[in-house]
Amino acid sequence: MNNVENGHELLVKLAKKGKMEAFESLVRLNETKIYNICLRMLGNKDDALDASQDTFIKAYKNISKFDERSKFSTWLYRIAVNTSLDMLRKNKSINTVSMDDVKENSLGAYEKMPSPEGNPESITLENEGKAEVLSAMEKLSEEYKTALVLRDLQGLSYIEISRITDTSLGTVKSRIARGRRNLREILTGGNVMSLKGGDLN
Amino acid sequence: MRCNEFYDALSLYFDGELDEAGINEMLDHIRECDECRKAYEDYEKLKTIFESIDDEPLPENGHEKIMSAVRNAGKQPKSKLGKTAFKFNKKFAGIAAVVVVVILVGFAAANGFFRAGSSAPKSADYAVAEGAYDYKSAAAYDEPMESNAMTQEAPMAMEDAIETEEAVAFDEEARESVSSLNENTAADTAVEESAKESSSDRLIIRDLYARIEVENYDETVSKLENIAKAYGGYVQDSSVWEDTYYNEYSVKNGEIVLRIPKEHYETVKNGISALGKVYEENESSTDVTAQYVDTEGRLKALRTEQDRLMEILEKCETVEDLITVEERLSQVRADIEVYQNMLNNWDRLVQLSTFRISISEKVPAKVHTKLGFSDRMSDEFVYGLNNFIEGWQNFAVWLAGSFLAIIVIIVIIIIIIKIIKWHLRKRKEKMENMYKE
Known part of the structure; x- marks a missing residue:
């Protein structure tokens, strides 16, 4: 971790001097993460690649403003998240699901959910589960989605998330908690999991 | 623990951010509340699903696409920044050009001034005045030009405020493009610069x-x-x-x-x-x-x-x-x-x-040269005389300034003396009376 960051520091310094090779190394080191953050935020590969491009363009143009005392990857993630959010707002086609509608029938639907443990079906269910979870993530509101993408998919710490989203630690905690709660309600209440489970049974 | 609090605790628990007391409380709650136990199980499932979701690889040629976009952006500053910026540019390109010219003139003036300042530092005053003059003339020249361009290029009626605001925005944009041009040239000499880097990064107080x-x-x-x-x-x-x-x-x-x-x-x-x-x-x-x-x-x-x-x-x-x-x-x-x-x-x-x-x-050189005896005698005599006269003059001035206070003090002294005299006389009279008896 530390070594990686040290490598970053030198590269950042060189990139600040305008050395394209250094910047390219920074791109290579971070592009997969950035692409995946954008992908999970936006939900499709084309948009994700566009957003990744924009992220690195912005980073390249503003690298002189980057404060070397902070972590480069955090700075980059922040740009990626903001770029993705901007793009999301532009693409108005993306639906958001009102949580109130979901809450009402959430419990009943959840009862039908099969247990995935032990039997061969569980593997299938888990595979299905990935897609269901990811599509459910897309229905979350902006803040919750951002929090869960960074925490549950990218595995970042609360502190890092608070720096990326420029919010307090308390806000991050509550967004993650509420985001997960909403996610579960979408999955159970939206009948997504139980429908698939029913097919399997 | 209430169910609402439970969800917060549950979330923290799965991130390993819950302390022991919290965990115990949470587990207690699970035993009592069926609904929350199901939530707990769901969260466990969610966690395994999340962990099974790996990062997807970049699409084919993804890296090349990103890098070519970055390189283009580096070559042509601002052109990739979206439609609005482009429109803006085209519409007011004339003004932008004028602003760039003005800035260049300003730079030239500044350079001229700095050169004057360093080559002839004795006339710093003059150089400053000259620099100020140059700036002033540039500014004065630039104003009518700018407003001309405004009316020609953008004939739509615009409020003054908007006009100046946009001019300012342009100023910044032009500056930015100038600086990014500098950056490009900097990129060429980056190799040499990186060698010097370590010394320029030192923090030295001079x-x-x-x-x-x-x-x-x-x-x-x-x-x-x-x-x-x-x-x-x-x-x-x-x-x-x-x-x-x-x-x-x-x-x-x-x-x-x-x-x-x-x-x-x-x-x-x-x-x-x-x-x-x-x-x-x-x-x-x-x-x-x-x-x-x-x-x-x-x-x-x-x-x-x-x-x-x-x-x-x-x-x-x-x-x-x-x-x-x-x-x-x-x-x-x-x-x-x-x-x-x-x-x-x-x-x-x-x-x-x-x-x-x-x-x-x-x-003054005069003071340094040694004076002869007679000169020193006369100097000293005049000095003493002057001192004496000045002393009395000062005293007179002081008297004039403080005569009121002096009068008050004299009055007080007189009163005190009178009181004492009166006392003494009384005592004397008393004594005389005693003897008489």
Whole structure:
């Protein structure tokens, strides 16, 4: 971790001097993460690649403003998240699901959910589960989605998330908690999991 | 624990952010509440699903696509920044061009002035005036041009406010493009620069002390003030005192402290030595890089501790815990402030070099030459006579100034004396009466 960051520091310094090779190394080191953050935020590969491009363009143009005392990857993630959010707002086609509608029938639907443990079906269910979870993530509101993408998919710490989203630690905690709660309600209440489970049974 | 709180705890629990007390409370709640137990199981499932979702690889040629986009953006600043910026550019391209020209003229004027300043530092005053004049004329010239362009290029009616606002925006944009052009040229010489990098990254505080003798104190000080202004610095301190020789010649001495941006250190140093005869010059440079980095590290550690304490604070259950954490937190915050101030102070000191200049006015040559005996006798006699006369004059003046107070004091003294006399007389009368009896 530390070594990686040290490598970053030198590269950042060189990139600040305008050395394209250094910047390219920074791109290579971070592009997969950035692409995946954008992908999970936006939900499709084309948009994700566009957003990744924009992220690195912005980073390249503003690298002189980057404060070397902070972590480069955090700075980059922040740009990626903001770029993705901007793009999301532009693409108005993306639906958001009102949580109130979901809450009402959430419990009943959840009862039908099969247990995935032990039997061969569980593997299938888990595979299905990935897609269901990811599509459910897309229905979350902006803040919750951002929090869960960074925490549950990218595995970042609360502190890092608070720096990326420029919010307090308390806000991050509550967004993650509420985001997960909403996610579960979408999955159970939206009948997504139980429908698939029913097919399997 | 209520179900609402349970979800918060559950979330923290799966991130390993819940303390033991919290975990126990949560588990207690699960035993009592079916609904929440199901939530717990679901969260476990969610967690395994999340863990099974790996990062997807970049699409084919993804890296090349990103890099070519970055390279294009680097070559043509602003063109990739979206439609609105492009439209804006095209619409007001004329004004942008004018602004660029104006800035270039400004730069040229500034360069001319700096050259004048460094090659002929003696005429610093003149150079400043010249520079100011150039700027003024450029600004005056630019205004009508700009508004012309405005009316030609954008015939739609626009409010003055919008007009100026946009002009300002353009100014910035043009500046940015100029600076990004510089960046491009910088990229070419990056290799050489990176070699120098280590030395330019050092944080060095530069100070200069100089003692100079000049013909005219006031003139020199105003020259120094102009130098400070011209190079973006300021006068931090100045003091002056007068020395008198033989009651006849008076010369001014003084000290002035200038703070000048470090880039102009050499120029200003040369300018100062050209102001007069330099008797003493001390340069000192202190490298604070090590301390700076050290302090930065400490600050970072303290910040981390602060974050951790904040986390703990939120989990505190008892008042005692709360107080202990809060106490430590305020200590950490105080330390952070101290270290931050140190860093800020260093930043300032490194950014601005300090010039402490001790100035003494030349003592007229007459005073230095040795006088003959008779001259000294007559000088001393005149001096004594003058002193005597002056002394009496001063006394007379003092009397005139304080005559009211003197009258009051005299009246008081008279009254006191009268009272005492009256007392004595009374006693005497008493005694006489006693004897009579």
